[in-house]
Amino acid sequence: MRNQYDLIIVGGGIMAGSLAYNLLKDGYTGSIAIFEKDPTYEYSSTPRSEGGIRQTFSTEINIKMSQYSYQVYKNFENEMAIDGDLCHIDFHQHGYLYLLNATALPIFKEILKIQEALGVRADLMNQNETKFFFPELNVEDLAGSVFDPDAGNADPYSVLQGYIKKIKRMGVSFVYEEIDTILTEQQKVTGIKTKNGESYRAPIVVNAAGAWSGELSKKIGIEIPVKPLRRQLFSIDTTKKFQNTIPFTFDPTGLHFRGEGSKIVVGWAKDVPFGYDFKLEKSFFEEEIWPVLAERCSNFEQLKLERGWAGLYDYNPVDHNAIIGGHPLMKGYYIISGFSGHGFQHAPAAGKGLSELIRLGKFETIDLSPLSVERFATNKLVLETAVY
Secondary structure (H helix, E strand, O other): OEEEEOOOEEOOOHHHHHHHHHHHHOOOOOOOEEEOOOOOOOOOOOOOOOOOEEEOOOOHHHHHHHHHHHHHHHOOHHHEOOOOOOOOOOEEOOOOOOOOEOOHHHHHHHHHHHHHOOOOOOOOOOOOOHHHOOOOOOOOOEEEEEEEEOOOOOOOOHHHHHHHHHHHHHEEEOOOOOOOEEEEEOOEEEEEEEEOOOOOOOOOOOOOOOHHHHHHHOOOOOOOOOEEEEEEEEEEOOOOOOOOOOOOEEEEOOOOEEEOOEEEEEEEEOOOOEEEEEOOOOHHHHHHHHHHHHHEEEEHHHHEEEEEEEEEEOOOOOOOEEEEOOOOOOOEEEEEOOOOOOOHHHHHHHHHHHHHHHOOOOOOOOOOOOOOOOOHHHHHOOOOOOOO
């Protein structure tokens, strides 16, 4: 029937792509439609993200999601190939380096025990070893560092397009219309209505609207803790070059930087008001970021700011972790949001898990129940010891 589907996904980013792909790969036979308001993905969070992939978390659930997703990304080019054409995603494993002061070092020593027990490779280095590993760094204020050798980066836009092309080939319908609201009746979803007033029916609706997911849910009287939070990234070039490829490096201040070809990408998760704000503040780089960079490494004293961009986190202000699963107060309503900056690296695992829950009524590959929406009511929060 026209405008009738078995499952509707609101939002066409990486979560929608992963979910739809895993559903169909694992045997779901129903019809799937993805509703995305912007076919160019200009302001989508996925292509504006940094594309980091790491396993060095402090909670078991996040580590297991990272481990699963890491294996997917290692094989992504072949898995998403179409007619023999590989899906190139520019996956480079340059590692993650966490610079630690005296306060952070004992915390990370405890985290390393959790990671080791789950099979994560990570190397603890003292101050001198850190200097030898990254000679250009000023390490005077550091007690040491931790290096994750398996971590790296992939191109988020290429990954997104890989999913989209694959699931279109698999039969997923894309409707490029903005959603006005989810339709409900007697505490169950019945479909969605677009801004132009057209209705589409489905007994299952998945909220994968990212930074917009909290607002969408609120329209049907269901509050979920997801807010839009702006993050800025800057691409720079330095006069003085580095000896080696720069790993994804996290400073104790919260600032981070990494190599990207001949350039360096820099960001800092400074607090800003919640909102749909894509403004790029060059003054923020010049006045706040640059001095910290130069203090950490003299190579940053002379640089050129080439470009920058801003994107939105689907930020969970309660415990900064994903919300994945069905909502207990609304039958057929599922949520996959709230990743707070970890969405790209956890998308393969999140899509796999939610596909199992929808198809089978339970998680099989990874138990994602700690990330359920119910945890906020029971106060069983998922808290990272060190959030990066």
